[in-house]
Amino acid sequence: QGKAGNAAQYITRTQAVRKLQLRLSEFRRLCILKGVHPREPKKKPKGANKTYYHAKDINWLAHEPLLNTFRNIKAHEKKVRKARAKQNADLAKRLMHLKPTYRLDHLVKERYPSFVDALRDLDDALTMVHLFATLPAESKYDIPPKAVHTSRRLALEWQAYIVRSGSLRRVFVSVKGYYFQAEVLGQSVTWLVPHALSQVLPTDVDYKVMLTFLEFYNTLLQFVNFKLYHVLGLRYPPLLDPRLEEAAAELAGIMKAKAATEANGDAAPAVDDAKMRARIESLQSRLREIVGVEEKDEGEEGAEPEDKDEEDSEADDDGDDAPVLDSGTLGPSVDPNDEGSVCRNLFRGLVFFLGREVPREPLMLIIRSFGGVAAWDGEGSPHSEMSEEVTHQVVDRPRQGHRFLSREYVQPQWVFDSANFRVLMATDLYAPGLVPPPHLSPFVGEGDDDGYTPDFAKTVRRLQVRAVSG
Structure with a gap:
């Protein structure tokens, strides 16, 4: 008895602590660092209210070099307590600097x-x-x-x-x-x-x-x-500009080395601004066409299928006349089947100015990851709010007072949705003061939830197909 079966394969936490001669907090810490977890045996010989560990795991912990370090730390804390009890502040201070250290x-x-x-x-x-x-x-x-x-x-x-x-x-x-x-x-x-x-x-x-x-x-x-x-x-480790760190622009500071490298000519050439503007306008017009066709279909439920086909063909003809680059949404050098290339070039050629009320760091991470340039009002910004190179201004206010006619004003959700759908969404749907479209989760595939697909997801899917097909 006790030499075979569950009684020999598993031991309780109390037995493990006694075997390793550790305090409960030290034992818990050692298990976390080593990745040892409690087990649930089919039969619990010591009672159902006990926590069990595999005996082999505890034997494995017994050979861990950190055990001696934990014991030395325990002895060191005892010396510090004695020094403080004797009111010897100098000795206690010296002992604190001699605390044993370890690496993981x-x-x-x-x-x-x-x-x-x-x-x-x-x-x-x-x-x-x-x-x-x-x-x-x-x-x-x-x-x-x-x-x-x-x-x-x-x-x-x-x-x-x-x-x-x-x-x-x-x-x-x-x-x-x-x-x-x-x-x-x-x-x-x-x-x-x-x-x-x-x-x-x-x-x-x-x-x-x-x-x-x-x-x-x-x-x-x-x-x-x-x-x-x-x-x-x-x-x-990368270098961090202390000035930008003090100005709460740490991500921009840690990316400063990359900006210097790109300035020396290592970065990929940007797409021409005129072509980029044409691409944005064409995609936005296509999304408006798709939304308009759906609204018209809902209003005319008794229309014949031939009429719908004619409308679709007309929309396709209009889309063919719009200026679009060779590979649809991303320019001639981007393969639409290469997801990595699509993501890295989605915002290429676009300059975003982030308002003070929007979350700067998440937006900067998304914009720069997808090839865009992010600017803000503060130290380290590559552009000012008055710059004519800004193509989009991200705001989150009910009203926008002064407006530049040369740029688009969008809510932060426009950046998230454009990144998730891999296309530039229509900016008028995300204008300041308007209720934006539903923010759909990109982690849910089409038809994952019992075959249900939101209407806005269907609309975006049509935009994606038309944009890629060109």
Whole structure:
């Protein structure tokens, strides 16, 4: 008895803590770093209210080098407490600088033998890092400023890589934040970025457990960023302009090296402005035609099918007369079947000016990932609001006072929808003060929800087919 079956294969958490000679908090931390999870045996020999671990996992933890480090930290904390109890402040201060340190590099290599394995498990890491990048450093909850600053730096480095590589594919805005999905070396990576609002920390959350996860995720993301930057032949870590950091334009500051490289002639040549304007006007006119045909069909339910065919043929004839580049929506050098090329060139030749009321960082990430130029009112902006090169101004106000006739005024949703649908949507549907069309999720395929497809999705699909066919 106790030498075979579940009794020998599984042990309780209390038994594991005693075997490893650790405190419960240290045991929990070690399990998080090593990736060891509780198990659910079919038969629970010690009771149903116990937490069980596999005996082989605990034996594996017993050989972890971090065990000695945790014990040294425990002994060091005991010395500090004694010094403070004796009111020896100088000794306590010296001991604090001699606290044992450790690295988690070997754990990353152990848990992810190949780089592709790390990319597949990057969703939670990116979400956690972007979450702590927006949290305040609260000593009440033991959130150190260094953890927040490191998370912010790693999040900016990841976003800078996404822009440089043109890997962004989908974005969706919800009450939780911004969902992004990128295609990195053939792997789909999805992460959540919270809204840039004042965060109120709840009291019923164990932040020590979250900080343990964050500690490992920061190390993992440093490895991933290092590898991805070297694949592109870029310097890591990238340089950050301190002036732009103080002006809350960190993403622009971390992208400054790329702008200098493009100025030296390494960037792809931009499409001619006249052709780009013609492309925008043609796509917008096509969307208006499709919407107008649908409204007319709804109003005339008794019309004969021949009339509808004539209207479609007329619309097609009008579309053929519109100035469109060779490959439909993206110019002669872009293959419409190559999703990466389509995404990298969707906004090429367009200059966006972002108003102060719109979320600058998510919009800048999308615009630059899809080949556009983002400007704003502040330090580091490539263009001012009065610049004649601005083609679109993104605003989120009920009214727009002064207007430039040479540019389009759109709401932020126009940028999101255009990126998701891979076509430039009609700007008059997203004009300031109007209720924009429904923001459809790009993560739901056509007919995934019991065969239901929203009407606006059908309209956009027709625009995509006509734009690609030219």
